[in-house]
Amino acid sequence: MNYKNLTKIATTALKRNKFRAFLTMLGIIIGVGSVIAMLSIGQASKKSIREEMADMGTNMIMVMPGQQRRGGVMMGNSDAKSLTLKDVEAIKKEAKYITDISPQVSTSGQAVNGNNNWPTSVYGANAAYLDIRKYEIEDGRVFTEKEIKSLAKVCVVGQTVIENIFSDGKDPIGQTIRFAGIPLKVIGVLKEKGQNGMGMDQDDLIIAPYTSVQRRMLAISHIQSIYASAVSEEQSDAAIEEVETILRRQHQLKEGADDDFDVRLQAEMVQMVSSVSDMLSLLLGSIAGISLLVGGIGIMNIMFVSVTERTKEIGLRMSVGGRGIDILMQFLFEAVLLSILGGIIGILFGVAISYIATYFLNMPFVVMTQAIALSFLVCSFIGIFFGWYPARKASGLNPIDALRHE
Amino acid sequence: MGKAIIKVSALRKIYHVGEMTVHALRGVDLEIKQGDFAAIMGASGSGKSTMLNILGCLDLPTNGEYLLDGVNMAKLNKNQLAGLRNNKLGFIFQSYNLLPRTTALENVELPLFYNSKVGAKERKERAIHALEQVGLADRMDHMPNQLSGGQQQRVAIARSLVNDPVVILADEATGNLDTRTSYEIMELFQRLNDNGKTIVFVTHESDIARFMKRNIVFRDGRIQKELSVTDRFNASELIEALSPEDEYES
Numbered sequence: 124m125n126y127k128n129l130t131k132i133a134t135t136a137l138k139r140n141k142f143r144a145f146l147t148m149l150g151i152i153i154g155v156g157s158v159i160a161m162l163s164i165g166q167a168s169k170k171s172i173r174e175e176m177a178d179m180g181t182n183m184i185m186v187m188p189g190q191q192r193r194g195g196v197m198m199g200n201s202d203a204k205s206l207t208l209k210d211v212e213a214i215k216k217e218a219k220y221i222t223d224i225s226p227q228v229s230t231s232g233q234a235v236n237g238n239n240n241w242p243t244s245v246y247g248a249n250a251a252y253l254d255i256r257k258y259e260i261e262d263g264r265v266f267t268e269k270e271i272k273s274l275a276k277v278c279v280v281g282q283t284v285i286e287n288i289f290s291d292g293k294d295p296i297g298q299t300i301r302f303a304g305i306p307l308k309v310i311g312v313l314k315e316k317g318q319n320g321m322g323m324d325q326d327d328l329i330i331a332p333y334t335s336v337q338r339r340m341l342a343i344s345h346i347q348s349i350y351a352s353a354v355s356e357e358q359s360d361a362a363i364e365e366v367e368t369i370l371r372r373q374h375q376l377k378e379g380a381d382d383d384f385d386v387r388l389q390a391e392m393v394q395m396v397s398s399v400s401d402m403l404s405l406l407l408g409s410i411a412g413i414s415l416l417v418g419g420i421g422i423m424n425i426m427f428v429s430v431t432e433r434t435k436e437i438g439l440r441m442s443v444g445g446r447g448i449d450i451l452m453q454f455l456f457e458a459v460l461l462s463i464l465g466g467i468i469g470i471l472f473g474v475a476i477s478y479i480a481t482y483f484l485n486m487p488f489v490v491m492t493q494a495i496a497l498s499f500l501v502c503s504f505i506g507i508f509f510g511w512y513p514a515r516k517a518s519g520l521n522p523i524d525a526l527r528h529e
Numbered sequence: 530m531g532k533a534i535i536k537v538s539a540l541r542k543i544y545h546v547g548e549m550t551v552h553a554l555r556g557v558d559l560e561i562k563q564g565d566f567a568a569i570m571g572a573s574g575s576g577k578s579t580m581l582n583i584l585g586c587l588d589l590p591t592n593g594e595y596l597l598d599g600v601n602m603a604k605l606n607k608n609q610l611a612g613l614r615n616n617k618l619g620f621i622f623q624s625y626n627l628l629p630r631t632t633a634l635e636n637v638e639l640p641l642f643y644n645s646k647v648g649a650k651e652r653k654e655r656a657i658h659a660l661e662q663v664g665l666a667d668r669m670d671h672m673p674n675q676l677s678g679g680q681q682q683r684v685a686i687a688r689s690l691v692n693d694p695v696v697i698l699a700d701e702a703t704g705n706l707d708t709r710t711s712y713e714i715m716e717l718f719q720r721l722n723d724n725g726k727t728i729v730f731v732t733h734e735s736d737i738a739r740f741m742k743r744n745i746v747f748r749d750g751r752i753q754k755e756l757s758v759t760d761r762f763n764a765s766e767l768i769e770a771l772s773p774e775d776e777y778e779s
Contacts, residue, residue, distance in 0.1 A: 127649070128642045139630040439626045442587060443640035443688070444615020446608045522587050526622070 129449075133456040144461060147425040150418025151465030151505070152472055155498045157411035159473025160480070162494045165404020167477065167486040169397045174487070175319055176393040180257045182356045184221075184363060186210075186349035186370070189385040204345040205383040210373050211349055217369055220354050220362035225252035226346040228336045234288055234329060235301040241287035245278070245302055245329045247336025248350070253279075253313075255352045258330075263296045263311035271332040274339060278302075279311035281326040300329065303340050307331060359388050415498075419462070419505035426458050426513035437517050438525025451518035458510020459503060466502030470495050531563030533596070534696050534727050535584060540593035542579050542750075553579040554590070555750035561696065561729060566722040568738035569731045571747035578700075580747065581731050585618060585698050586610045598695045615643050619689025623701035625681045627673040627688075633660065634669040637687045644692065659687040663717060679710035686717060696727045703737055709771055715740040716764035740764060 137144045188205040211226045218224075228247040233240045246252070250265045266277050280295060289295045299306045307329070316325040337343055353362035363386050370384050430437070437450055445453075474490065481488045542554040554576050561567055571577040582588040583595060586602065589610075595602040598617055605613065614620075627636045637656040641647045647655070660666050663683040673681055682702060689697050699718075703711035719740060722728055730741060738744045744756040 125645050128645070131649075132642055135631065135635065139628075435626065436628055439628070440639070440643075441611065442585065442614060442620045444611050444643040444692075446611040446643075448608070449611075449643060523582050526587075526626070 129452055129456055132453050133460055136453070136457055137460060143425065147422055147461050148465030148468065150421035151415065151462050151502060152418075152469040154411065154415030154418040155466050155469025155502060156472035156476065157414055158408055158498055159470055159491070159494055160476040161407040161411045162404055163473070163477035163489055163491050164480050164484075164486075165400060165407065166489045166491055167481045168484075169400045169404070170489055171486040172396050172400060173393060176389065176396070178257055178316065178319070180255060180352060181390045181393060182353040182359050183255055183389040184351045184353055184359065184366065185387045185389070186351070186366060187385045187387065188347070189381075189383050204343075205374060206346050206349060207344070208346060210370055211346070213373050214349070214351065214366055214369050218351075218362065218365045220358050220365050221351045222354055223251040223255050224349065224351040225249045225255055226333050227252070227348045227350050228333055228341060228343070228346050230303065230336065230340050232303050234284055236288040236298060239288040239290060241284055243281075243284050243327050243329060245307075245331055245336055245340065247331055247333035247340075249333060252330065252350060255350045258316065259314040261312045261314040263309070265311055266332050271334050274334045275332055276305060276307050276335060276339070277310045278307040278329050278331040279313055280309050280330075281313045281328045282315045283324055283327040284329060285312060302329065305335075305339050307335075356390055359390060363388060415501065415505070418465070419509045422458055422461055422506065423509035423513060426454060426510055427516070429457075430454065430513050430517045433517075434520065434525045434528040437520050438522050438528065441520070441522035442526060447518040450520075451514045454514035454517045455507065455510045458514065459506030462502045462506030462509075463499070466499055469502075470498060533560050534563050534565070534598055535559065535561035535729070536594075536596040537584075538594045540580075540583065540590050540595060542576075542583065542588070543591045552750055554583075556593070557750075557752055559745065559752065561727060563695075563727055564722070564725055565743065566718070566728045566741045567730065567743040567745055568741045569729060569745050569747060570733060570735070570738055571753075572733065575747040576750040577731050577747045579750075581698060581700055581729075584696075584729060585620060586614050611643075615640060615692060617695045619692065619694035619697040621682070621685050621689050621697065621699040621702045623704040625673070625678075625685045625705075627681055627684055629674070630672055632670050632672060633665060633676065633684045633687075636673070636684055637669075637691050639688060640692045655691050656687070659691040660684070662690060662721075663687045677710075678706050679713055682706065682710075682714055683717065686714075686721075690721070690726075696729060697721070699728065699730045701732055702730065703732070703734070709768065711737065712764050712768050712771070715762075716768065719764050736762075 186206065206226075208226060211224055214221060215224050225248045229244055231242065231244045234243050249271060250267070252258075253260070253265060260279065263279070265279055266275060270277055278300065280300070285295050288300065289298065295309045295312060298309050300309060301307075313326065313330075319325050333346070337346065351362070351366070353359040366386055367382065371382065374383055376383065440450060440453075474495075478488055537557055537559040540554055540557040540559075541552070544551040544553055557576075557580065569577045569580060579588070583590050584597075586597070589602065597613065600613065602610070628639070634653070634656050637659050638652050641652040641655060657666065657669065660669050663686050665680060665683050665687065668676060668680060673684070676684065703714055706714060715737065718728060718730070722742075728741075730737075732738055739758055739760070739762045742758055742761065744758060746753045746755070
């Protein structure tokens with residue numbers, strides 16, 4: 124029997140029982156739909172995390188003071204004083220893979236303006252810090268090199284702080300904020316950045332010259348951390364290696380001794396977060412995969428019922444010249460048609476669901492072509508796998524008995 | 530009479546049911562020539578159904594020889610038997626065996642789907658032609674449940690004609706029909722036979738057998754006797770003779 128006849132026979136047989144065909148497909152529709160939806164939503168959330176992380180700068184490198192050993196005693200990180208301005212200068216001068224670098228010192232406390240106050244953090248840095256951490260000035264200006272040298276009491280303020288302490292809608296530029304008893308003149312306002320991938324408000328901060336924070340507020344001579352940006356994300360490994368080499372020399376660490384600092388890449392955090400979301404979507408996807416399997420069993424079940432119910436039809440087909448292989452192919456084809464058709468509807472269904480979900484969750488909509496191709500393959504496989512046994516049963520019938528079956 | 534379409538000699542069929550051995554056919558010799566219209570008669574258990582199954586290439590004999598249109602059945606495998614059923618045989622059943630929710634035309638087309646030499650266009654043309662032969666050209670888009678019993682059997686007859694078989698095998702083809710409709714179906718059979726079709730008709734009703742040319746009576750797996758029908762019924766005349774009352778009933 125040729126392929127065209129086979130298709131015609133199978134489609135006509137399915138058309139005779141449209142509603143049952145639909146019910147049979149329902150399992151596959153739901154299975155494929157949920158697999159597609161789960162994977163696409165997972166992918167979308169990963170993409171949105173990546174985009175947010177990229178906002179924070181994926182080529183950003185952070186240097187923190189690391190574990191120190193003093194006479195066999197492990198010291199904590201928090202009060203380590205291993206990083207200094209000299210380290211920053213050395214990196215700035217020597218490193219080829221670093222474009223911008225800034226020291227960072229920070230402290231938290233209440234920011235006060237008139238009757239309003241708001242708990243926030245002050246970050247002491249240089250002007251390059253804004254580029255490194257992907258902040259932009261909306262209004263006013265950033266502090267100058269001269270202001271840094273002179274320990275100027277100036278600052279650049281984030282939107283959240285402005286909303287909370289300049290509630291009367293006054294232009295904040297030129298106003299004064301008191302922080303830890305020190306009056307800081309607002310010279311610039313930062314553009315809004317929103318929450319980061321972990322739900323932290325990135326607009327709740329004040330940035331001031333690092334010298335001012337270091338000397339006037341904290342009264343320390345070391346710095347707490349170094350922020351830098353690599354030439355590009357791809358070059359960041361080379362940049363990290365370079366920074367490590369310079370710092371080890373600066374800190375006069377002997378070969379074999381542990382680093383007393385810790386260099387981290389923002390991209391590593393991106394990877395960490397996306398691996399969590401990968402795991403989640405894998406989990407949800409496999410639950411959805413189970414429902415696809417159940418859908419396949421549904422097809423097998425209906426095909427069995429169909430073989431029993433249509434025994435007489437099978438007998439007739441055999442008596443007019445249908446060979447065993449023809450009957451087998453017909454039933455197999457019906458099963459495959461059901462599962463593929465169900466798969467197509469399921470794909471549309473899943474894409475629609477993920478579109479709606481990403482729309483409401485404010486995530487980028489991702490069409491996963493591989494997932495779609497894969498579920499298409501899986502559906503054909505399910506059709507063949509679960510259709511085979513009933514089809515075998517149908518083709519093995521004895522035409523005489525089948526004709527007499529009531 | 531023309532050449533032999535069916536030639537059966539010393540045919541035996543033994544079934545094993547559990548520990549019992551059933552001798553369904555105990556040596557049958559039979560010849561059906563082209564243009565024959567033969568009734569195979571007998572009570573239930575006489576072996577006539579087994580005979581029909583073997584003639585219809587649905588079953589193989591245990592012993593003996595069966596030549597269908599010159600082809601020896603004993604040497605064929607299952608697929609070749611199916612091919613033979615498709616090319617040389619037409620089946621008609623007591624319960625019509627039409628596919629439900631399928632139009633008359635598609636039902637008639639069915640055997641041609643299993644003939645890869647026939648394309649879609651030719652398939653449809655031949656099915657329409659077969660429906661014309663049984664007088665149902667105007668009903669080809671009807672579903673079986675929209676047709677009367679007689680009409681359904683006509684669709685089944687059209688289906689048996691569509692592959693232009695060398696012999697039509699009918700199994701109690703009038704068994705589910707009332708008298709008048711039976712006569713109408715017999716009229717159709719007589720006309721087909723007049724046009725040269727060879728027909729083997731299994732029945733247990735002796736009045737139906739009188740529409741045919743030969744009556745072969747089976748008993749206990751053997752041919753008990755064979756009669757030539759002398760005062761053969763003419764279906765057209767009988768229908769006209771039916772009282773108007775009967776006409777009303779049908």
